[in-house]
Amino acid sequence: MREIPTHKPGKIFLAVMLISFILLTFVAPFLYTDRLYLGWMSGPFFYGAIVTIIWGVALYIYSFYYWPYR
């Protein structure tokens, strides 16, 4: 973790992870309606899945291409 903010890709990576988590935690709970996504997914499930995918992609790109300890 200490090595990550020492370079630009690391700062971008941390920003993506942090912002997406903050949006899911502190913003989305006030915006959910009774809408179902893809016919069966509730808002909390759908947006949590989106953030999980974002984290997975960010982790893959950073840890395989930029992480100083890779």
Next chain:
Amino acid sequence: MTLNIVVLIIFAIVIIYIGAYGYKISAKTAEDFMLASRALGVLVMFFFVLFAISSAWTFYGYPGYMHMHGPGYVYFIWGAVTGFTCLFFFVGPRLWAVTRMNRYISPLEALGERYEMPALRFVLAIILLIYIVPYICVQLLGIGVGLEALTGFPVLYGALYFTAIMLAFIILGGMRTVAWANVLFGLLYALTFFGALVGVIMVALPEGGIMQAVDILKETNPEQLSVPGPHGEFTSVMLIGTIIVGFLSLSWPHIVIQTMTARDKAIFKYLPILLLVFGGLLFYTVPYIFGAIISPALMPELTGAAADNAVQLTIMEYLPGFGLVAILGVAAAAISSASIQLMTSSIFMARDIIHGFLKPDMTERSLVTWTRVVVAGLVFLSLGLAMWNPTALGLYLTDIATPGFAQWAPALIGGILWKRGTGWGAMVGTVAGSVYLIASFFIPQLLFDLHPVLPSIVINIVLYVVVSLLTAAPSEEVETKFFDEVDEYLSAPAE
């Protein structure tokens, strides 16, 4: 009934065989018994971690709560998945490196050295043991109750049966066997859970599957499909609290110790991604669909305590022949969690308390023996507690164990990532947070209507930081050992 007994006997034989094989190939050292010689590869680690996390709660408590209160509880899963990802990517590599280089066997041993305060090691061990032992009880109780519902065996018989299996393979093979067994348990659990979901949908909802269940709920109970749920439980504030509590699962000691068993640093690249994709998106979607959609549509009459068993009762109603397989799958999940919890508690007791303070000159062979003795003692203590007051244990798990584990998180994360963290900061923060947590159960006003973990962890973190800044900085030796050498080790090419 005869078939049930035959299957249970075969299951026991397979598990004990794994334990015996683990004993045969083990190096008979403390490091091998307690940490599988720090040699676990990515595939074993993935199953080990995912199914240590996924206890019987993912079959009973989690979908059962959604059956009653709608889909909002999924926020706990998103919190937990992101929390474990942070543990294995941000904290894990450094903890792995420092414990590997210095041959620490317990994370508490490492923290005692990091903070230059042996008493902190003792205090952390006691606090974590208080919270983890009842967690084991709940797993045993869950297995016993599940087996009783299926076979009619008294709860105690089922709990004793699984206790005996677990005891045998842990005492024989240690952490390595626990890890391998988790691969078997995980596959069994995942396949039976997924198979049960597909089977119920094909039998009970042949015209439209999940969409047919959604249509039923739109007609009969539309609040079930969104937040805040049928009883208004998952308000916006509740959702925020739920995901934060889930995130703090990263401090579960039986998961933290798994970072120390990795074979090499490359595992910390793969494991977080595997947990996110195969854990968060795939595996945990099964109980979500079951609890939030299928069981409320098919078994709306289940309420209160019966709702906890919603998944099992739905399977028994629509797939009566699948009941034993499903229970074995759940038992596998419970054993996989309970075994690593038992192994972790035994390491804390044997390595940190007995070896660390009472018998510091103990030989390695004695340490392994003591660990085996402690495993046996703790499991029977857990069983006794489970039989003594089963009702209270459900509350203990959600309201005490999870917030309790979180109390060492500031000391752990600060110790690994923050050079300025001091022993006094860690001690004061941990003790104050723990005392506040316990006090809040007698004086509910201290919670300010929040989840028990939130006020206590805020107090813990604030005191940790403030007291650390007010006390003398750690020595240069600590900075070298826990930061400079770790950076150097992790930067080197893979071994």
